[in-house]
Amino acid sequence: MANSKLKILDCTLRDGGYYNNWDFDNELVELYLNSMEEASIDVIEIGFRSPPKQSFMGPYVYSLDDYLESLPLPKNILIGVMINAKDYLKAPEGPVEMINKLFQPRDKSPVGLVRIAINFDQVLEAEVLASHLKELGYQVGLNMMQSHGKEEQQYKQVARQISEWGNVDVLYFA
Numbered sequence: 001m002a003n004s005k006l007k008i009l010d011c012t013l014r015d016g017g018y019y020n021n022w023d024f025d026n027e028l029v030e031l032y033l034n035s036m037e038e039a040s041i042d043v044i045e046i047g048f049r050s051p052p053k054q055s056f057m058g059p060y061v062y063s064l065d066d067y068l069e070s071l072p073l074p075k076n077i078l079i080g081v082m083i084n085a086k087d088y089l090k091a092p093e094g095p096v097e098m099i100n101k102l103f104q105p106r107d108k109s110p111v112g113l114v115r116i117a118i119n120f121d122q123v124l125e126a127e128v129l130a131s132h133l134k135e136l137g138y139q140v141g142l143n144m145m146q147s148h149g150k151e152e153q154q155y156k157q158v159a160r161q162i163s164e165w166g167n168v169d170v171l172y173f174a
Contacts, residue, residue, distance in 0.1 A: 010036055011045040013060050014082055022047060023058025030072055037074035043113060044074075049081040049102055051091065064102070068110045080113030082143065085126050099132050106137030115141035115172070120150065123158055127165050134167035141170040 012032060013024060024032075036044050046068065047060030059067050063081045073079055091098035106112065114133050118126045123144050130140045142162060147155075155173075162168050 007042040008040075009043040009045060009080070010041045011082075014045045014047045017047060017058065017060050021057050022060035023056075024060060033072055033074055036077060041077055043078045043080050045080040045082055045113075045115065046111075047081060049083050049111075049114070051087050051098065051102065063111075065104060065109050065111065073110055078112045078139075079110050080115060080139075080141070081111050082115045082117055083129070085116050085118035085122070085129060088129055089125055095128050096132050099129065099136070103133070103136055103138070111138070113139040113141060113169075115143050115170075117143045117145055120144045120147040120158070120173075124161060127167075130165060130167045139169045140167055141172060142168045143172040143174055145174045147173040 013022075013029070017024075033044070047063035049063050050057075050061050053061065068079065088095045088098045093101075103109065103111075103114070116126050116129050116133075123142065126142060130142065133140050144158070159171060162171060
């Protein structure tokens with residue numbers, strides 16, 4: 001039987017970063033992290049893990065391990081990051097090499113969960129990403145964007161195929 005305990009995922013910094021280029025005040029982040037701990041949140045999606053950008057973006061668009069280790073991260077909350085699948089799938093060096101550039105093995109990282117954001121119609125392309133992240137020891141979430149308005153059979157077929165991969169821990173529809 002699946003674990004029936006409800007898990008709460010908070011994405012305030014990752015999602016809120018669209019309003020300030022992921023450049024949050026350190027005191028605000030510390031207050032936020034303390035609040036998440038007091039509220040018994042299970043998972044914090046702290047930001048994206050993106051390849052370098054051309055324009056200025058704050059540290060939460062990258063959420064690199066060295067930076068995250070400098071934060072007062074709560075010990076009892078799983079820390080997650082989101083990746084945009086297209087950044088990795090279209091990387092000149094290839095998706096696996098891009099993951100290897102930006103992720104250490106799980107046991108050397110403060111991050112425990114990686115959520116892969118990809119459009120519903122392209123979701124099967126994410127298998128290589130999910131597989132390699134799982135090999136590195138991460139919990140893997142698949143966030144299927146633009147998933148509204150599909151036929152029930154489409155949802156079932158895609159979920160069945162993803163289940164067969166054996167490397168996705170949580171499936172999200174957005």
